[in-house]
Amino acid sequence: MVDKEKIREAVEMILEAIGEDPDREGLLETPDRVARMYEDIFSGLHKDPSDDLQIYFSEEHEELVLVKDISFYSMCEHHLLPFYGKAHVGYIPKSGKVTGLSKLARVVDSFAKRPQLQERLTSQIADLIMENIDARGVIVVIEAEHMCMTMRGVRKPGSFTTTSAVRGVLYQDQAVRAEALKLIKG
Ligand SMILES: Nc1nc2c(ncn2[C@@H]2O[C@H](COP(=O)(O)OP(=O)(O)OP(=O)(O)O)[C@@H](O)[C@H]2O)c(=O)[nH]1
């Protein structure tokens, strides 16, 4: 689990290091607030995302299931600044089994709530769904804004990064992939 006492100490040290007074009234509770916040935004480190996919329904649907515009917030592992945006997650079921739609969004959250890279977030979601649902194919597209590129560094607000990961029949069959991409963009 998250070591909140250690986070409290570290935040107090950062406040001192930037030349602040951690004992002034407005900052007294800050180390504890940050510890509670990190417990939430890094909670994915202490979860097994495959637990989210244990719910199945029997349904003979063997074409695309796509959940679009799943909003997410993650933390860039280089700067510990947020990156956030939308994930689009689709899969093609087989053997008469589909999973709960909300479970796809839960998988996004479980992987997002860690120090991350956008590319890794994208492929981890695709691989987990491919392995845990008996899927014929998976497509994940993520569009995100990185605060490490907007409020600091190169300072390019409005720039968005798109990453995709495709697996199985969605990788092999260009027509199936094109149809999925059209639905994602439309
Ligand atoms: N590939 C990838 N790069 C990322 C992601 N998030 C942040 N970065 C980049 O990580 C790089 C870290 O570069 P460094 O040169 O080590 O760090 P820096 O001096 O702070 O770099 P600048 O951001 O260019 O100021 C930067 O180019 C960031 O834009 C991500 O999700 N994926």
Ligand SMILES: [Zn+2]
């Ligand atoms: Zn960054």
